[in-house]
Amino acid sequence: MTNQVNNEARVIPLRPVPDRPAQPESEPAESKEPLWRDLVGDVLRRERRAQDRTLKDVADAARISLPYLSEIERGRKEASSEVLAAAAHALGLGLGDLLSLAHGELTRRTITHSRPATAPHRPYNGLSLAA
Numbered sequence: 001m002t003n004q005v006n007n008e009a010r011v012i013p014l015r016p017v018p019d020r021p022a023q024p025e026s027e028p029a030e031s032k033e034p035l036w037r038d039l040v041g042d043v044l045r046r047e048r049r050a051q052d053r054t055l056k057d058v059a060d061a062a063r064i065s066l067p068y069l070s071e072i073e074r075g076r077k078e079a080s081s082e083v084l085a086a087a088a089h090a091l092g093l094g095l096g097d098l099l100s101l102a103h104g105e106l107t108r109r110t111i112t113h114s115r116p117a118t119a120p121h122r123p124y125n126g127l128s129l130a131a
Contacts, residue, residue, distance in 0.1 A: 033106075033110065034105075034106060034109050034110075035075060036078075036102070037075045037076075037077065037078045037079070038075035039102040040072070040075075040079070040084065040098065041072050041074055041075040042073075042075070042105060043098060043105055044072065044087055044088075044091070044098070045073040047093065047101070048091060051091065051092075055069055058087065058090045058091060059090075061090035062083075062086040062087045062089070062090035064083060064087060068083075069087060072084075072087065084098060085098075
């Protein structure tokens with residue numbers, strides 16, 4: 001009688017395999033609220049394009065590197081208030097203007113992607129920021 005050793009490894013998954021493929025991180029689920037950095041980036045890009053200005057022109061005026069401004073516009077970076085103010089001022093906007101436009105974009109997107117009927121509407125009773 002000979003004992004043969006099985007050289008095959010047994011794989012035990014640490015997490016259950018999902019039934020459907022996961023969504024890529026670049027495409028947020030419709031039920032999620034938009035990220036602030038995406039809203040601000042979209043507003044900056046829209047304002048820059050409305051003025052027919054290049055990334056380089058605005059980055060130079062704001063004293064921000066061109067790649068960093070591009071990442072902010074694409075929602076890849078969470079910019080500080082100082083950087084956002086510099087970018088806004090380079091476009092002839094105040095920081096309050098930028099925040100107001102981003103708030104309008106948030107309102108537009110959340111109305112467009114309405115909440116599920118099962119979710120109760122609860123008013124926000126927290127602190128609000130006004131500029």
